[in-house]
Amino acid sequence: MSFIPITSVVIGPEEEAAVLEVLRSGKLAQGPVVAELERSFAELCGVPHAVAVSNGTVALVAALEALGLGPGDEVITTPFSFAATLNAILESGATVRFADIRDDFTIDPESVRALVNERTKAIMPVHLYGLPADMPALTAIAEAAGVRIVEDAAQAHGARIGDRAVGSFGVGCFSLYATKNLQCGEGGLITTADDAVADRLRLLRNQGMRVRYQYEVPGHNWRLTDLQAAIAVPQVGRLAATTARRAANAERLTAGLAGLPGLATPTVPEGRGHVWHQYTVRIGADAPLTRDDLGKRLEQAEIGYGLYYPRLMHHYDCYVGHPRIAADATPRAESAATQVLSLPVHQHLSEGEVDRIVAAVRGAFDA
Ligand SMILES: *Cc1c(COP(=O)(O)O)cnc(C)c1O
Numbered sequence: 401m402s403f404i405p406i407t408s409v410v411i412g413p414e415e416e417a418a419v420l421e422v423l424r425s426g427k428l429a430q431g432p433v434v435a436e437l438e439r440s441f442a443e444l445c446g447v448p449h450a451v452a453v454s455n456g457t458v459a460l461v462a463a464l465e466a467l468g469l470g471p472g473d474e475v476i477t478t479p480f481s482f483a484a485t486l487n488a489i490l491e492s493g494a495t496v497r498f499a500d501i502r503d504d505f506t507i508d509p510e511s512v513r514a515l516v517n518e519r520t521k522a523i524m525p526v527h528l529y530g531l532p533a534d535m536p537a538l539t540a541i542a543e544a545a546g547v548r549i550v551e552d553a554a555q556a557h558g559a560r561i562g563d564r565a566v567g568s569f570g571v572g573c574f575s576l577y578a579t580k581n582l583q584c585g586e587g588g589l590i591t592t593a594d595d596a597v598a599d600r601l602r603l604l605r606n607q608g609m610r611v612r613y614q615y616e617v618p619g620h621n622w623r624l625t626d627l628q629a630a631i632a633v634p635q636v637g638r639l640a641a642t643t644a645r646r647a648a649n650a651e652r653l654t655a656g657l658a659g660l661p662g663l664a665t666p667t668v669p670e671g672r673g674h675v676w677h678q679y680t681v682r683i684g685a686d687a688p689l690t691r692d693d694l695g696k697r698l699e700q701a702e703i704g705y706g707l708y709y710p711r712l713m714h715h716y717d718c719y720v721g722h723p724r725i726a727a728d729a730t731p732r733a734e735s736a737a738t739q740v741l742s743l744p745v746h747q748h749l750s751e752g753e754v755d756r757i758v759a760a761v762r763g764a765f766d767a
Pocket of ligand 1: 455456457458481482484485526552554555574575576577586587588
């Protein structure tokens with residue numbers, strides 16, 4: 401019986417050939433391969449611009465800076481995310497407000513609406529686990545309030561609402577980190593339909609230069625390299641197939657796990673296209689075992705799992721009392737953090753492996 405990991409990275413011959421070509425060109429920094437990645441990813445998202453940067457956290461920071469956010473401004477986001485979401489807002493100088501979540505684990509628009517005030521400058525939904533947040537409702541709130549939307553789409557490459565891709569509703573921020581659905585070790589992409597925002601992002605990324613040594617704004621070095629882009633480009637072409645395999649695994653897991661007392665399998669609201677970065681179940685108070693018991697049983701069965709995320713970001717000591725984090729109450733998010741567990745769903749699983757995961761979970765519930 402071999403271990404089934406929660407993520408599995410397989411770099412194939414297409415990526416190898418593309419990287420070798422860059423190595424042999426002698427031009428390793430940002431160049432034509434980054435431009436090709438930007439072109440293909442913008443097309444995938446149905447937007448005119450994608451700007452590549454060094455990682456997903458930088459994508460969020462760059463989006464906020466390009467929109468002119470800073471001290472005194474408020475950004476409303478979800479507390480149920482990876483720390484990068486919070487850190488990026490803090491890095492921008494803005495203040496963080498937290499809205500609560502829905503049963504699908506994405507930000508609740510009603511809770512967002514209650515937090516909007518004259519200091520609000522942006523709403524930052526997270527398409528958690530690959531499920532798009534309720535963008536139609538959030539877009540309506542943002543438009544009424546005259547605030548921007550920055551989508552944390554780090555986990556949601558190619559996810560859709562109807563025929564619209566995430567990253568097309570606001571400024572979209574994607575990660576190409578090693579474990580994401582599209583990955584090159586480290587990398588990020590920012591999508592936008594706003595020409596001025598795209599232009600500013602390109603300036604900020606390259607020390608404020610459009611032309612060498614002609615500094616137009618104080619900038620940064622946020623560039624991605626052609627070496628990294630070469631790993632990502634072939635994956636953009638395969639993304640639809642990768643997502644389809646993940647979706648098939650999710651469907652098989654959901655069918656197999658039906659009917660277990662206190663176990664909630666993921667819900668996908670009507671019209672939303674989940675890309676299954678994670679397959680996350682919830683072990684309720686009425687289940688015969690706790691989330692941590694289930695984790696132990698999975699370990700014994702040689703099955704990897706993840707807790708995304710075991711605590712709300714701002715509940716860690718290093719953030720408590722931070723002057724730019726408002727202590728908004730989010731009881732549903734707090735409860736979710738104690739009950740979620742993610743099972744392997746990646747595209748390299750065989751049906752037999754999916755069945756082994758189902759059997760292990762069912763066995764834990766029956767014991
Ligand atoms: C991975 C991730 C990020 C950050 O991306 P990096 O490329 O690791 O910097 C931001 N937000 C969420 C929700 C993520 O999962």
